[in-house]
Amino acid sequence: MFSNNRRKLLQASGVLAAAGSLGVAGRAQAAAPRVVVVGGGFAGATVAKYVRLWNPQIQVTLIEPNPSHVSCILSNLVMTGATGMSTITLRYDALRTKYGVNLVADRAAGIDTVNRVVTTANGSRLPYDKLVLAPGIDFDPIPGLDSAVLPHAWQAGPQTLALKAQLDSVPAGGTFVMSIPKAPYRCPPGPYERACLLADSLLRRRRAGKVIVLDANSDVVAEPHTFHTAFQTTYAGVIDYRPSSEVLAVDWAARKIVTNWETIAFDAANVIPPQRAGKLVAAAGLLGSDPATRWAPVNPLSYESKLVPNVHVIGDSQGTGQPKSGHMANAQAKVCADALVRYFAGEQPDPAPMTSSACYSPITATTASWLTVVFAYDPATGLMKPVPNTLAEAPAPTKGHYEDMFGWARNLFADSFS
Ligand SMILES: Cc1cc2nc3c(=O)[nH]c(=O)nc-3n(C[C@H](O)[C@H](O)[C@H](O)COP(=O)(O)OP(=O)(O)OC[C@H]3O[C@@H](n4cnc5c(N)ncnc54)[C@H](O)[C@@H]3O)c2cc1C
Known part of the structure; x- marks a missing residue:
């Protein structure tokens, strides 16, 4: 040494x-x-x-x-x-x-x-x-869950295409069950965004099915205003949001998910395990x-x-x-x-480092919302703390935000990889 x-x-x-x-x-x-x-x-x-x-x-x-x-x-x-x-x-x-x-x-x-x-x-x-x-x-293991069969798609690649196949397989009037793990997990608004897009897809394909959202958290973790509004208005009667519902086991052969409250049958599913x-x-x-x-x-x-x-x-x-x-x-x-x-x-x-985060969430096929926050180093505690008044979500999903999302993503992709 x-x-x-x-x-x-x-x-x-x-x-x-x-x-x-x-x-x-x-x-x-x-x-x-x-x-x-x-x-x-x-x-x-x-x-x-x-x-x-x-x-x-x-x-x-x-x-x-x-x-x-x-x-x-x-x-x-x-x-x-x-x-x-x-x-x-x-x-x-x-x-x-x-x-x-x-x-x-x-x-x-x-x-x-x-x-x-x-x-x-x-x-x-x-x-x-x-x-x-x-x-x-x-990911934590969940009894009976094989992500090669039932994709989490929380790492993109083949899992993304496997999830697309799950969505495409939902029969008319069928039930898609998805689950959200306890926070902290990757991309706080991501699962709620996914629930909206699953519902939007079923509606647009006139399959009139149901999306049951099992959330291990007691309430929506990110952008609560945006997602509660979407679940209760845009997707009323399609998204069935069930808070404090933790997936304990999956029975793929019987197409059932066991939670701390109930056993639910599904036609297609997306279980996102704890991370x-x-x-x-x-x-x-x-x-x-x-x-x-x-x-x-x-x-x-x-x-x-x-x-x-x-x-x-x-x-x-x-x-x-x-x-x-x-x-x-x-x-x-x-x-x-x-x-x-x-x-x-x-x-x-x-x-005195500072960092920031931004997530754009498509809510329908043509609108999106966003969430942003800035953090600064706090020398008194040695922690990164949110800068007051910087935690913000879009007042409402719009077409403009949907278009901005692609520009924001292109910039981030280029700054990281090009
Ligand atoms: C549906 C969804 C939507 C999202 N939307 C947003 C958004 O709007 N905005 C946003 O900012 N973030 C978003 N995120 C979150 C974002 O994707 C992650 O936070 C980000 O990818 C984390 O980057 P990372 O480099 O830590 O990990 P990763 O992107 O997972 O990269 C890890 C890399 O490490 C490699 N690796 C792992 N183990 C080894 C090993 N032993 N040897 C060598 N390599 C290894 C992997 O192959 C991988 O390439 C979203 C996530 C999801 C799932």
């Missing part, structure tokens, strides 16, 4: 490269600091891009098994057929060609946080000076020993783990209490990238 003085010297010269590295073959010769990023979603792609943009001397390697990222944002519109997979499929090419990110098409399988090495499923060993984990979410940080986060010891801890405790000035030094966690896996959205993942990634660039220059992180 390097002494603090030596580390400071190398940081100050901007070439911290070999700290703690003598046990790793070839590492002592490396000239540049090494950042390894795991996961190429909104969080991982953005941090990889911005570290390189702000200091091209830093080597950045992004480990991601998929050839492109399929965005959850706008994916409910693929479910309804309003748009196609190509709209939400984001390529990694620009990260490599424009910013010089080294892409490793593999899955991170293990992390040695003492010797600072990531091992991949194919057996590569990637040493790092700083590691950023952005693996998104993992936690991506698997690798727990495996690396970043959740500590309490099994109740679902999200990684981090310092929001740099997103460095509070438990394991030199490992940063951003995006949906982090546990700062900020909403789990792609917009927020992108904002956190920039705070983290800035902190990493400063670290290698021997500087402290920005003491």
